[in-house]
Amino acid sequence: MVLPVRSRRPFRPQVRTFAPVSSGAAPAAPLPTQSFAELGLTEGMLQTLERVGYSHPTPIQALTIPRALQGRDVIGGAQTGSGKTAAFAVPVLERVEVGSPDVQALVLCPTRELAAQVTLEFEKLAAHLQVEILAIVGGDSMGRQLDGLRRHPAVVVGTPGRVLDHLQRHSLRLAGIRIAILDEADRMLDMGFAPDVERILQQTPKQRQTLLFSATVPAWIHRLAERHMRDPETLSVAGEMELVPTIRQWCIECSWAEKEEALTMLLDSPQVRTGLIFTATKRNADLLHAALLARGYDVTVIHGDLSQRDRDLALERFRKSRVRFLIATDVAARGLDIEDISHVINYDAPSSPEDYVHRVGRTARAGREGVALTLITPIEILKIRDIERHTHRAIERHQLSDLRLLAGSVGELVG
């Protein structure tokens, strides 16, 4: 299929769209199936899904799994939180040949964190199978990865740089690949991985199946689809920009100079049990981290310039509630799946409505409630309007003076 080349914009493909379950809205069209059993899965997979507590497919799973099982190429419009990982992991695991010495499926992810989460999801869903799943990401021990590759993994989940590294060393062969998966393809493009992704795909057999997941479809993805995919079907869930209804959102107008004061007033509230704080840049993240530490806050930081060890450590501490606040950049927080984050705080406003939805989607997970707070300077107020337009949800406005008036009882506002 020749896809028209379009400029970068929210992913709203026309092929088949269904309302998301997470929005709580009535489906725009009946979902294609109501249960995993109707998707044509094996008994072993159905039992595993039951064991891990997935009672019904999410919309993107219901759409993608049957096509992927037929061997079709698919472009899935889905974001983290939609269940997109299982949408490709389930059909991949149903299609791998147990006992084959080849790497049969390769998943490329933009970040090490996402690769780690994808690997965990695969391992969970492969409980009934005798297959090895291996993560090969930058920053991890090469020796361990080489050992892992000698164990003949059926599925390799990796970041493009390290996968290429192994290809150049001939420690990884892709001649037996039956399925290639590009996860968060738009982010791989943002992070400069486009040439690496193409080089990797060129080393896989032409007749392979390709599954591509992306929140947006920049022109590169159209070209990639033309060059590397066979008649892909584009599937998406309508209303992707919708936020789960259990998120409450408001913004606080303040000047640049007042931002730190506004933030600390929020952090001092006991209602803000755990906070994920977003900054626009790595430098801002470091500066804010230092400022909050100096004020005695229990805070850590994660961004792309930190070593893998430091990033893992920061995430682990936050995940296990050993630290109350985590400062992150957009890229570093990609794919973060921590169930219990009470508040997302945008210290720096997000650069697009998509980024806003990604950020605030880190709270109110798994049916919980969550609050999204955005500090906004007067010249950025248009960004809030843009977000409101895209998400069809109002964001309550407050002034810093409202917080000052509340003094010690900010919690009434943010709780």
Ligand code: AMP
């Ligand atoms: P993902 O969008 O792949 O990052 O998935 C988001 C979260 O949803 C993960 O914690 C998954 O374990 C969970 N999940 C995926 N599919 C289902 C399902 N069908 N039912 C319940 N939870 C799911």
